[in-house]
Amino acid sequence: MIHIYSTVVSCVAMALSVSAVLPTLYEYYTVPKIETGLSANQSYFTLNGRNISLYSGTLHYFRVPKAYWRDRLRKMRAAGLNTVETYIPWNLHEFEDGKYDFGKGGSDMQDFLDVKEFFEIAKEEDLFAIARPGPFICAEWEFGGFPSWLLRTKDIKVRTSDPKFMKYVTRYFNVLLPILALLQFSKGGPIVLFQIENEYGSTEGNGFLPDRVYLRQLVDIYKKNGIRELLVSSDSPTAHGDKGSLPGVLLQTANFAGNPKAEFDKLKELQHNKPTMSMEFWSGWFDHWSEYHHTRDDDDFGKVYEQILTYPASVNMYMFHGGTSFGFLNGANVNNGATDNSGYQPDTTSYDYDAPLTEAGDYTEKYVIVKKLLKKYNKVVTRIPVTPAIGEKIAYPKISVEKEMLLDDILANIHNSVSSSNLISMENLPINNNSGQSYGYILYRKENIDLSPNSILTIEGRVCDSVVVLVNGMLISKPLSYTEDLNGFGFWRLKNSNLTLGPRGLKNATVDLLVENWGRVNFGLLPQFNQFKGLWQGDVLINKQKVTSWKIYPIEFKKSWNNNLVGWKPLSERWAPGPSLYKATLNIKEAKDTFINMEAWTKGIVVVNGFVLGRYARIGPQQSLYLPAPFLKNGTNSIFVFEHYMPASEIKFCKSPHYKTIKKRGIQGRAAFKK
Numbered sequence: 001m002i003h004i005y006s007t008v009v010s011c012v013a014m015a016l017s018v019s020a021v022l023p024t025l026y027e028y029y030t031v032p033k034i035e036t037g038l039s040a041n042q043s044y045f046t047l048n049g050r051n052i053s054l055y056s057g058t059l060h061y062f063r064v065p066k067a068y069w070r071d072r073l074r075k076m077r078a079a080g081l082n083t084v085e086t087y088i089p090w091n092l093h094e095f096e097d098g099k100y101d102f103g104k105g106g107s108d109m110q111d112f113l114d115v116k117e118f119f120e121i122a123k124e125e126d127l128f129a130i131a132r133p134g135p136f137i138c139a140e141w142e143f144g145g146f147p148s149w150l151l152r153t154k155d156i157k158v159r160t161s162d163p164k165f166m167k168y169v170t171r172y173f174n175v176l177l178p179i180l181a182l183l184q185f186s187k188g189g190p191i192v193l194f195q196i197e198n199e200y201g202s203t204e205g206n207g208f209l210p211d212r213v214y215l216r217q218l219v220d221i222y223k224k225n226g227i228r229e230l231l232v233s234s235d236s237p238t239a240h241g242d243k244g245s246l247p248g249v250l251l252q253t254a255n256f257a258g259n260p261k262a263e264f265d266k267l268k269e270l271q272h273n274k275p276t277m278s279m280e281f282w283s284g285w286f287d288h289w290s291e292y293h294h295t296r297d298d299d300d301f302g303k304v305y306e307q308i309l310t311y312p313a314s315v316n317m318y319m320f321h322g323g324t325s326f327g328f329l330n331g332a333n334v335n336n337g338a339t340d341n342s343g344y345q346p347d348t349t350s351y352d353y354d355a356p357l358t359e360a361g362d363y364t365e366k367y368v369i370v371k372k373l374l375k376k377y378n379k380v381v382t383r384i385p386v387t388p389a390i391g392e393k394i395a396y397p398k399i400s401v402e403k404e405m406l407l408d409d410i411l412a413n414i415h416n417s418v419s420s421s422n423l424i425s426m427e428n429l430p431i432n433n434n435s436g437q438s439y440g441y442i443l444y445r446k447e448n449i450d451l452s453p454n455s456i457l458t459i460e461g462r463v464c465d466s467v468v469v470l471v472n473g474m475l476i477s478k479p480l481s482y483t484e485d486l487n488g489f490g491f492w493r494l495k496n497s498n499l500t501l502g503p504r505g506l507k508n509a510t511v512d513l514l515v516e517n518w519g520r521v522n523f524g525l526l527p528q529f530n531q532f533k534g535l536w537q538g539d540v541l542i543n544k545q546k547v548t549s550w551k552i553y554p555i556e557f558k559k560s561w562n563n564n565l566v567g568w569k570p571l572s573e574r575w576a577p578g579p580s581l582y583k584a585t586l587n588i589k590e591a592k593d594t595f596i597n598m599e600a601w602t603k604g605i606v607v608v609n610g611f612v613l614g615r616y617a618r619i620g621p622q623q624s625l626y627l628p629a630p631f632l633k634n635g636t637n638s639i640f641v642f643e644h645y646m647p648a649s650e651i652k653f654c655k656s657p658h659y660k661t662i663k664k665r666g667i668q669g670r671a672a673f674k675k
């Protein structure tokens, strides 16, 4: 049956031209007034008493420049979707212990953080919204959205009812949830549904049972803060049953890539006479460094989407638009069920996800498929906007590196270094008003040490996550050029690793250990897994003697620091490989979307006008970084690169993303890397 809107707002309809006679979504569902929200009190959803299937897509506001929120949301609505879904990342909104940012809060990510404005724009673009505030959000996001300063509390058990953890959750939710409460559908806002925790059933294992006391406590905090809309949980019902849910309190939804019938049948078995919904139907997949670039076959995607629509079920497509994990904000997996970082798999900066809209907001074949299928199966016909034109992309002419800054000059810019007899992890440094260091690099320097010929450096435990070793400023460890290098000294896979510091004996030498945090794990056994970064698992030895008296430098690449660096020098003739900064200037008439092509460089990060765009690595698969126009200015732009090993002399641009190896392969379920 087609519900063409007729009587309720006929006055509105009459005022519109004939071609626009269809009602908007909000006209259809809210006129003449809002009485009830989303109801799961029967085998199908109703909203304000009218039947609805949620046709939702995920877009993370924190992965898309604010200037593009409206464009991406309109493209979503133009495909026929009626809802947008987003997670809410705690690590950005409470960027230091007790310090909040919901836009203009003073953190480097502040331009992304006006979550209220995001939901308001969603409503203006005629979309309902699903909010998933976690507090754990997975999302291939740094520590699954947890702030790293939580780790400063000894033995804290995240994702459990541990009071040490719940104290911080409660304090944060008491700030966040009142903002969201005002954006609820029943208050005239767009949010029709909230998810509690995230795939909580999948924490099961290694002796850990999902903690329902914790889930119950979360529900109570929601209620206390005035959240009245429907509450749900999400998991794979065939894999975890209702272990991650509270039957009777939370509506269970299903996450999967394929075989919707099995998942939905299981949902129906677990909860009788309830609506069926997929909270995450995976449109594509994400990439780990050193692996191939993942794509999902369009026909397979369309076939499964159609099976979902005809089941019939509501569905949120994860992702509809993946965007970018800018800066240091990517997450990581651990494979082989490891409870240490031996099976660590960090995610790339690009979160394109092979989704219907590309990382740069362009349409793909999947977009066409979604639009066609929703037109065919959505019984509620409302007004759909014209499909927006895509943004122009440009490959600016290449620019030359003009200035450099060697490691000692970089360190001279750091004014909060710490002297310590023992090694300290990033998180436990007494900096940032006692929130420690969250992201970037940490350098451990040992001065005035005499080295006999062929001295052996030993790092006890594992490096978190990689280390570059220099003696008197000379690079000693091997550059990361090939995937196989990850098996050798300098990377997370080796335990108790050794490196020979060179054949010459040296008096009064300086040894530097530059450690990169590649992103904290966002999935799996988080309650049992120590996520500290830097060197902290044991001692550092030279010729089996413990080294003490370190000078420790946090190298955070914060925006104000990046923009005020002193000591830039003209590019020198004499060049040796090792960690340095390389600066160039991009002069443009008009800012447009582009990609920075880093294929000629080795490993590091790119900083544009003080903002850390993201990481690059020759090992791939990602070889270029999306640089959206809003990060550029008409006129002069400063771009610098922090290269760990071998730089190139130029920075190049391209119009579309480059990958190291493009290998088509079917999507893997989460089970594939949980084994």
Ligand SMILES: *[C@@H]1O[C@H](CO)[C@@H](O)[C@H](O)[C@H]1NC(C)=O
Residues within 6 Å of the ligand: 036, 037, 038, 039, 040, 041
């Ligand atoms: C669903 O049913 C419950 C219990 O009867 C009721 O309190 C609630 O208002 C209903 N929800 C909606 C949205 O109608």
Ligand SMILES: *[C@@H]1O[C@H](CO)[C@@H](O)[C@H](O)[C@H]1NC(C)=O
Residues within 6 Å of the ligand: 044, 051
């Ligand atoms: C709402 O959907 C249910 C289930 O498909 C159907 O039985 C019912 O007739 C629908 N109600 C209206 C008013 O269309």
Ligand SMILES: *[C@@H]1O[C@H](CO)[C@@H](O)[C@H](O)[C@H]1NC(C)=O
Residues within 6 Å of the ligand: 097, 098, 433
């Ligand atoms: C440091 O933290 C304390 C306690 O959270 C807070 O009162 C103070 O304002 C903070 N100082 C700065 C400079 O942020």
Ligand SMILES: *[C@@H]1O[C@H](CO)[C@@H](O)[C@H](O)[C@H]1NC(C)=O
Residues within 6 Å of the ligand: 458, 494, 495, 496, 497, 498
């Ligand atoms: C490093 O050297 C120590 C002492 O010789 C040895 O026990 C250890 O196995 C070595 N580590 C590796 C990864 O080979």
Ligand SMILES: *[C@@H]1O[C@H](CO)[C@@H](O)[C@H](O)[C@H]1NC(C)=O
Residues within 6 Å of the ligand: 447, 448, 508, 510
């Ligand atoms: C040791 O090296 C440092 C520089 O790292 C220098 O300042 C100092 O004078 C040297 N000391 C001796 C005894 O050579």
Ligand SMILES: *[C@@H]1O[C@H](CO)[C@@H](O)[C@H](O)[C@H]1NC(C)=O
Residues within 6 Å of the ligand: 589, 590, 591, 634
């Ligand atoms: C940049 O220049 C273009 C073309 O002249 C203009 O349309 C645009 O508004 C300018 N942008 C800014 C931020 O000034």
